[in-house]
Amino acid sequence: MAEKISGAVITRLPRYYRYLGELLEEGIDRISSRELSGRMKVTASQIRQDLNNFGGFGQQGYGYNVANLYDEIGKILGIGLTQNMIVIGAGHLGQAIANYTNYGKRGFVIKALFDINPDLAGYSVNSAPVYPLSKLEDYLKENDVKIAAICIPKTHSGEVAKRLTAAGIKAIWNFSHLDLDVPDDVIVENVHLSESLMKLSYKLNYESEKK
Amino acid sequence: MAEKISGAVITRLPRYYRYLGELLEEGIDRISSRELSGRMKVTASQIRQDLNNFGGFGQQGYGYNVANLYDEIGKILGIGLTQNMIVIGAGHLGQAIANYTNYGKRGFVIKALFDINPDLAGYSVNSAPVYPLSKLEDYLKENDVKIAAICIPKTHSGEVAKRLTAAGIKAIWNFSHLDLDVPDDVIVENVHLSESLMKLSYKLNYESEKK
DNA sequence: TCCATATTGTTAAAAATTTTACAAAAATTA
DNA sequence: TAATTTTTGTAAAATTTTTAACAATATGGA
Ligand SMILES: NC(=O)c1ccc[n+]([C@@H]2O[C@H](COP(=O)([O-])OP(=O)(O)OC[C@H]3O[C@@H](n4cnc5c(N)ncnc54)[C@H](O)[C@@H]3O)[C@@H](O)[C@H]2O)c1
Ligand SMILES: NC(=O)c1ccc[n+]([C@@H]2O[C@H](COP(=O)([O-])OP(=O)(O)OC[C@H]3O[C@@H](n4cnc5c(N)ncnc54)[C@H](O)[C@@H]3O)[C@@H](O)[C@H]2O)c1
Numbered sequence: 001m002a003e004k005i006s007g008a009v010i011t012r013l014p015r016y017y018r019y020l021g022e023l024l025e026e027g028i029d030r031i032s033s034r035e036l037s038g039r040m041k042v043t044a045s046q047i048r049q050d051l052n053n054f055g056g057f058g059q060q061g062y063g064y065n066v067a068n069l070y071d072e073i074g075k076i077l078g079i080g081l082t083q084n085m086i087v088i089g090a091g092h093l094g095q096a097i098a099n100y101t102n103y104g105k106r107g108f109v110i111k112a113l114f115d116i117n118p119d120l121a122g123y124s125v126n127s128a129p130v131y132p133l134s135k136l137e138d139y140l141k142e143n144d145v146k147i148a149a150i151c152i153p154k155t156h157s158g159e160v161a162k163r164l165t166a167a168g169i170k171a172i173w174n175f176s177h178l179d180l181d182v183p184d185d186v187i188v189e190n191v192h193l194s195e196s197l198m199k200l201s202y203k204l205n206y207e208s209e210k211k
Numbered sequence: 212m213a214e215k216i217s218g219a220v221i222t223r224l225p226r227y228y229r230y231l232g233e234l235l236e237e238g239i240d241r242i243s244s245r246e247l248s249g250r251m252k253v254t255a256s257q258i259r260q261d262l263n264n265f266g267g268f269g270q271q272g273y274g275y276n277v278a279n280l281y282d283e284i285g286k287i288l289g290i291g292l293t294q295n296m297i298v299i300g301a302g303h304l305g306q307a308i309a310n311y312t313n314y315g316k317r318g319f320v321i322k323a324l325f326d327i328n329p330d331l332a333g334y335s336v337n338s339a340p341v342y343p344l345s346k347l348e349d350y351l352k353e354n355d356v357k358i359a360a361i362c363i364p365k366t367h368s369g370e371v372a373k374r375l376t377a378a379g380i381k382a383i384w385n386f387s388h389l390d391l392d393v394p395d396d397v398i399v400e401n402v403h404l405s406e407s408l409m410k411l412s413y414k415l416n417y418e419s420e421k422k
Numbered sequence: 423t424c425c426a427t428a429t430t431g432t433t434a435a436a437a438a439t440t441t442t443a444c445a446a447a448a449a450t451t452a
Numbered sequence: 453t454a455a456t457t458t459t460t461g462t463a464a465a466a467t468t469t470t471t472a473a474c475a476a477t478a479t480g481g482a
Binding site: 243244245255259260262263267269270271272273274275 | 427428429430431432
Binding site for chain 2: 004005010011013014015017018040041076077078079081083091092093095096097099100102103106108146147170171173177179187189191192193194195196197198199200201202203204205206207
């Protein structure tokens with residue numbers, strides 16, 4: 001990969017991966033960009049253009065081998081690497097994430113949760129223990145974890161993000177309503193649910209009648 | 212508003228709204244696009260361009276009045292309208308959403324949850340009752356609800372989406388891993404958490420070292 | 423009141439993204 | 453085996469989005 005891949009392309013990759021997974025389940029072993037285009041409601045051209053950022057996975061006159069393309073995109077996305085995670089905040093959202101078993105199937109393993117509330121320490125969620133936040137640095141010294149999900153109020157998330165990156169965390173999945181300020185080599189992926197709901201509200205009130 | 216506003220602009224609006232809310236809390240009553248640009252890490256030009264899709268809210272030589280701009284963007288986003296919602300699936304995610312009180316502050320009121328599991332019926336989450344799914348149509352006949360959040364597995368979400376739109380729901384906040392097929396006048400806003408995590412994984416494995 | 427400064431709204435340019443078009447190559451059919 | 457069909461990979465065109473530039477206008481101080 002010579003040049004930097006655009007964000008728009010990366011955002012679409014997991015969706016390709018999902019559709020290829022569905023095709024596999026349906027027992028379909030080859031697909032053309034045109035057929036996939038019909039299912040995914042994107043242009044065939046965009047599919048070919050996107051995939052060719054990473055290599056020529058198809059074959060003229062044949063199309064793409066589903067299993068092969070699924071694997072290749074999986075590799076690009078780092079699926080199957082076994083990537084350990086921790087979750088900060090064992091409240092509703094933190095527990096929902098820790099309980100969701102599909103992440104594990106993709107290699108994302110939640111090893112522990114951390115909460116400031118001492119009453120939660122000692123519990124475990126989906127066999128991942130909940131530790132007091134004070135144990136964070138010790139834990140990260142002893143365990144190979146690069147990804148942390150932040151599921152605590154914005155009043156605390158800035159401070160916690162600082163501690164996480166200081167302790168070696170390289171990627172933050174951020175559910176709090178704050179744009180985290182992290183070192184250059186740390187990835188932040190935001191999930192701002194309230195903003196998603198406002199977008200829905202905008203569309204509901206201004207766009208739906210026009211269609 | 213003559214022309215259709217681009218999706219990219221709409222996606223940025225809630226973020227402007229969030230920053231303006233923070234400015235209000237800090238007691239700052241005016242701000243220029245350049246100052247806001249510094250805080251938000253976007254270009255001043257983009258801020259002015261975005262806002263001017265909706266009207267000239269600023270004043271030369273002065274900038275923008277924070278309270279006024281906050282209100283205007285709020286109106287654009289439909290905040291303060293009191294929009295009733297229901298949540299389908301009273302599992303971990305559905306409960307996390309129903310318990311989160313900040314939506315209510317913005318006018319998004321969760322009135323009820325529905326679950327296929329009869330054991331959950333009778334419980335309530337944050338004072339919203341959980342009903343059996345079989346009561347869905349009756350409930351929507353008697354209550355003015357346009358927005359539904361879908362927090363159930365993809366195996367059921369297609370079918371439920373059909374029932375929802377048949378019963379008059381106009382916007383779906385979709386947390387399931389399925390691209391819903393809905394009538395043209397129905398809005399779907401997807402929150403695909405797994406895809407967000409895969410994107411993080413991609414960036415962690417291919418981009419972080421390069422920065 | 424006048425002048426220097428600040429800052430918007432908007433037009434134009436640049437950059438990025440998406441779509442179109444098609445030659446090259448493989449698969450399928452006759 | 454040869455001809456026809458399918459379909460990719462990619463170059464070029466079109467479109468969309470972002471950034472830059474600046475005239476118009478308001479502010480605030482002298
Ligand atoms: N639930 C949602 O729908 C939703 C929507 C949008 C954003 N969020 C964000 O996610 C956060 C968590 O949501 P939730 O529904 O799980 O809230 P919650 O109140 O159920 O859980 C928050 C948990 O974080 C813990 N906590 C607080 N400060 C901490 C700290 N410094 N370190 C470790 N743990 C700490 C609390 O003890 C609590 O257990 C919210 O504050 C918000 O920022 C949630
Ligand atoms: N929790 C996460 O982190 C996460 C991540 C990505 C996607 N999701 C999506 O959200 C869904 C819900 O996640 P969760 O963690 O809350 O799972 P969960 O198992 O805790 O809850 C699912 C709930 O949905 C109910 N349900 C099932 N079919 C139903 C139907 N037809 N109608 C009404 N209720 C029904 C179940 O009884 C259960 O209470 C997942 O299946 C998945 O599609 C969740």
